[in-house]
Amino acid sequence: MRKVAIVGAGITKFGRRDANWRDLVVEAGKALFDDVPNLDRNEVDSLFVGSAYPERWANTAHVAPMAAELLGIKPRRIVAKVESACQSGAIAIRYAWLSVASGLSDVAIVLGVEKMTSKFMNLTQSTMYIVGDREFDTVNGFTAPPFFAMVAQRHMHLYGTTREQLAMVRVKAGEYGSENPYAQFNRKVTMEEVLKARLVAPPLGLFDCSGITDGAAALLITSEERARKYTDTPVWILGGFQRTIHNSINEAGEIADWLSLRQLAKDVYDHFKITPDDIDIAEVHDCFTISEIVEYEELGFCKKGEGGKFIEEGQSYIGGKVAVNPSGGLLACGHPLGATGVRQAWEITMQFRGQVPRKRCVAGAELALAHNLSGLACMHSIMLYSLKKP
Amino acid sequence: MKEIRLPDTVPLLPIIDPWSQQDPEGPDSTRVYEFYKNLSEGRLTVQRCKKCRKIFYPPQPACKHCYSTEYEWIDVPKVGEIFSFTAMLLGFPMVFETFAPFVIAIARFGNYPENGVQIAGMMFDVKYEELKIGDKVTWDILRIRGPGEKVRYWYYFKKL
């Protein structure tokens, strides 16, 4: 396997954008090409488009060749759209990494893009709820917020996690999101605001949920042989795994325990011979405040059941045990499904380059972990990124 | 100039109809047609494998555990326990918005996981504030009428 690196990264402003799916592709492409002035677009031989549901939200299918044309590239190795709901972008990165590592592709673009807002937000929700097993589970009227609300209920019941601890995750997200101009909600949020916000699915209120968002992000990925042509600071993709052990509610068992993530994290740490203590930055899938708390635990940053205490003690802030979501995470950045995983890699790239505002810069960071989940927390993926060449 | 005239409404299309598959036109429409037929006859059922005797749900035409295609339909016990619950107050999908808000619960029936199921269900005659984990619930049949003369069946939970 060849060594693979991110050598360019671009992003659009996330939010409710006056731009359609195609506009977002071009905007992210422009940002990427500006970031890599030495790139001749004819060198790009592969394109991986992470986009969950353009068929529903942009009323357009077969988007990979369209994206290639919009980017002005003529890929000749792999051109594919990748769908994996909320982690479509992360899985697109996995395929690009695999293709470049194997030697099939030399220069690949990963483009994560989603257009979710419109005048018909109920149509957006109509698509979000079929991500679960629509025929037998989510037909019972629930999208993501009620499911994660039920995770929160179980977590509070079993481990004594408090409403205030959930809110603290959102306060941290605002702290860093306010320093991220690309974030949908780039302002600080007070504890009181979180606690008094309109309820979406109790105990979760509006601020406990990531946004419905338009946005795109793009990466240039290549092998060791070519990396220096494009950048002085390649971000090495060490790799990672993915895991699913159930899909339905009936197979989920205890929903406050994410066994697939626990097993996945152990698998990754063992394979790469590292421990959770070695991680400097963790960009994790905080689709809801409770998600981040469960992830602290399953990723091994703290003991099971102590995620609430972990945020309360400030251990997930920069300067704590591990800097979790210094970008502001999904809670502040918003969550355009296909773009989210790519946005995390963009963030890690900017952190390693030292190109983020000082207040949210993780000084001296060399090893980063990106985690994503999809569906009703039924599938997880982890990727490790390193500033040092492996 | 030529003009074409578009209709003001279109029928409820399968892509936004939550119960699209629960419109069994007959045993050929789905291999687990019996599940819906049972609902229409007042029974909420799961499959039990005739070979390994294990229960599996959601329905599928082969046992999840041993992949035998020999199975029987058994009734879900009438009394279960709330495992978790919430309410859907904001952000409704199309169609659901017509009868929202409502409470949503996950309940366990029987001796889960060995000999029981963990399923989600809507609750209509109770408030979120009136529930707690461990409350006893029962399931009952939900009749879904419309659009037009269409009638379909699902289930919901009731607090005991």
Ligand SMILES: [Zn+2]
């Ligand atoms: Zn069997």
